[in-house]
Amino acid sequence: MKARKLAIDGAIEFTPTVFPDKRGLFASPLQEPAFSEAVGAPFPLSRTIHSTSHRGVMRGIHFTTTPPGCAKYVHVARGRALDFVVDTRVGSPTFGQWDSVELDELSFRAVYLAPGLGHAFVSLEDNTIMSYLCSARYVPSEELSIDMLDPAVGLPLPDGIEAIRSDRDTAAPTLADALAQGLLPDYEYCQRHFPMP
Secondary structure (H helix, E strand, C coil), X not given: CEEEECCCCCXXXXXXXXXXXXXXXXXXXXXXXXXXXXXXXXXXXXXXXXXXXXXXXXXXXXXXXXXXXXXXXXXXXXXXXXXXXXXCCEXXXXXXXXXEEEEECCCCCEEEECCCEEEEEEECCCCEEEEEEECCCCCHHHEEXXXXXXXXXXXCCCCCCCCEXXXXXXXXXXXXXXXXXXXXXXXXXXXXXXXXX
């Protein structure tokens, strides 16, 4: 498995070896030794999530209040998605910046997001299944979002996509509004409590 640090500190792309044969294929999107080597500790699994999305569905930018914080490890089990990591940590050198990875059912690339980072994706095909591993339990009041279409963030959306969003995501504040409301994670807190190599 290959690991590659993304442009946002605390975000890593993992690419496993895929083994195709006449039956189909075999891949292991999360491998503890490679993960621990890249991150410095094993992934503390608390829950798993699967979402199915039509082409054009946009989910995010989602993040968890920090503390407590929630790390995520995401990959596409079926279909294709453009996945985004957004730095929502106040005081970070890359605050408000993003990086992206195309995830699909052939490469089984995965993205790790340390606590404090925002996550979003656009489904590029119908019936795209996104699989999430999360390090914390689900507490609705701790799950926050930022408007994925905030021009100040400037996520590049693929041509020909008609956006389909939830009411929650459509009503989400901009990054500037979330900052003004004191909703965003603190970079120094994240560095102290969730260190990255």
